Amino acid sequence: MSETVKYLLPEEKIPVSWYNIAADLPEPLAPVLHPGTGQPIGPDDLAPLFPMALIGQEVSAEREIEIPEPVRDVYRMWRPAPLYRARRLEQALDTPARVYYKYEGVSPAGSHKPNTAVAQAFYNREEGVTKISTETGAGQWGSSLAFAGALFGIDVSVFMVKVSFNQKPYRRAMMETYGARCVASPSEETESGRAVLAEHPDTPGSLGIAISEAVEVAAKNDDTKYSLGSVLNHVLLHQSVIGQEAIEQMAMADDYPDIVIGCAGGGSNFAGLAFPFIGAKLRGGTAVRAIAVEPAACPTLTRGKFAYDFGDTGHLTPLVRMHTLGSTFVPPGFHAGGLRYHGMAPLVSHLVELGEIEARAVHQNPCFAAGLEFARTEGIIPAPEATHAVRVTIDEALKCKEEGVSRTILFNLSGHGHFDMAAYDAYLSGNLEDKDYDHAELDSALAALPAVAAE
Numbered sequence: 001m002s003e004t005v006k007y008l009l010p011e012e013k014i015p016v017s018w019y020n021i022a023a024d025l026p027e028p029l030a031p032v033l034h035p036g037t038g039q040p041i042g043p044d045d046l047a048p049l050f051p052m053a054l055i056g057q058e059v060s061a062e063r064e065i066e067i068p069e070p071v072r073d074v075y076r077m078w079r080p081a082p083l084y085r086a087r088r089l090e091q092a093l094d095t096p097a098r099v100y101y102k103y104e105g106v107s108p109a110g111s112h113k114p115n116t117a118v119a120q121a122f123y124n125r126e127e128g129v130t131k132i133s134t135e136t137g138a139g140q141w142g143s144s145l146a147f148a149g150a151l152f153g154i155d156v157s158v159f160m161v162k163v164s165f166n167q168k169p170y171r172r173a174m175m176e177t178y179g180a181r182c183v184a185s186p187s188e189e190t191e192s193g194r195a196v197l198a199e200h201p202d203t204p205g206s207l208g209i210a211i212s213e214a215v216e217v218a219a220k221n222d223d224t225k226y227s228l229g230s231v232l233n234h235v236l237l238h239q240s241v242i243g244q245e246a247i248e249q250m251a252m253a254d255d256y257p258d259i260v261i262g263c264a265g266g267g268s269n270f271a272g273l274a275f276p277f278i279g280a281k282l283r284g285g286t287a288v289r290a291i292a293v294e295p296a297a298c299p300t301l302t303r304g305k306f307a308y309d310f311g312d313t314g315h316l317t318p319l320v321r322m323h324t325l326g327s328t329f330v331p332p333g334f335h336a337g338g339l340r341y342h343g344m345a346p347l348v349s350h351l352v353e354l355g356e357i358e359a360r361a362v363h364q365n366p367c368f369a370a371g372l373e374f375a376r377t378e379g380i381i382p383a384p385e386a387t388h389a390v391r392v393t394i395d396e397a398l399k400c401k402e403e404g405v406s407r408t409i410l411f412n413l414s415g416h417g418h419f420d421m422a423a424y425d426a427y428l429s430g431n432l433e434d435k436d437y438d439h440a441e442l443d444s445a446l447a448a449l450p451a452v453a454a455e
Ligand SMILES: *Cc1c(COP(=O)(O)O)cnc(C)c1O
Pocket: 111, 112, 113, 140, 141, 229, 230, 231, 263, 264, 265, 266, 267, 268, 269, 270, 338, 339, 383, 385, 386, 414, 415, 416
């Protein structure tokens, strides 16, 4: 039997600053455009939605941005997060590869998302904001922001995609336990919600619609700001604590990854782990392959267009250049709710275009198979989203075996699956389908992308 090998950092090794990859990009990001004028937006355009400190981080080119002490103090509840060597998985696969994983499921909400929720709640409170509106798909982001809101005394309202609201009562109960209000979206509370309901009273809702509702509430109320749990530059910035800790922990193991892997919905946990490694490479350090894994039913990086698009269905957000399936695209049902977004973080998209990141799409049945193999060797039951990273990690480890070479593979175990056992239940009873998306619907969503002169 293999021994358990785990790398723990002392508390003082919680990073003192976030790492901003914008400082190391060989070419800068395309500007964010105003949806009305098509011109680059300025800080004032975003001020109704976000506190100024976060707007500053969104456009910053500083490599290191100091983490405020109150945020580090909350991080101390669960950080530094452990890094494990997956010896038992390696042994089961009979691979010469060395497999490591960084485990973000140790946070109170059970995923990486509190890393940014806590920072966002802090900056809002610093600027006197008392209410935040947001959206959530499967509920992980809503529960993370609810937790952060409770600590910093902010009222959190969550628009939760209706189908999840009905299917996942425990996530809703978790948000309410932390003191947040949770409403099924589309709702009667906003113009965007009422417009969708008038046309499609039985709609299951979507992330794009829920974003429109949350943005509308923030735009119309002076005391309310909006918060997003992925995609934006400042969110990826806050997640960089994951990779910075992992670099230290890999050094403790006297090893360095050849391959870094993460699942990608909006791109934040993948970037959180991968960007500090990619940045080191861009500054002349050791080469690393970074692989972003997405669901085959919502293939943003592998099938989407790299183009300007809206972040929401109601077209209230600015236009950002990213890989997108079109803001009206609704993916078919599958269980990794956190991977159902039509767009991808502009920073991740840009680095894919520059050849610094590879993208791969996988179906959910092979992902759950990998999740079971992981649970039965390493003990932790991965969130359905994280099984995508596990799948490609196992594939790469088996490739090492085939080729008779040893490589070091590091992946991000972004969260645990304790709230997703219905999904595992469906897999175990053989009731999980690998649905394809509607090709005609994707074509029409892509054909409807906004025309932008700057492209
Ligand atoms: C939300 C979520 C994701 C997907 O979001 P990213 O921004 O792409 O990281 C992945 N894993 C877990 C556990 C999540 O909660």
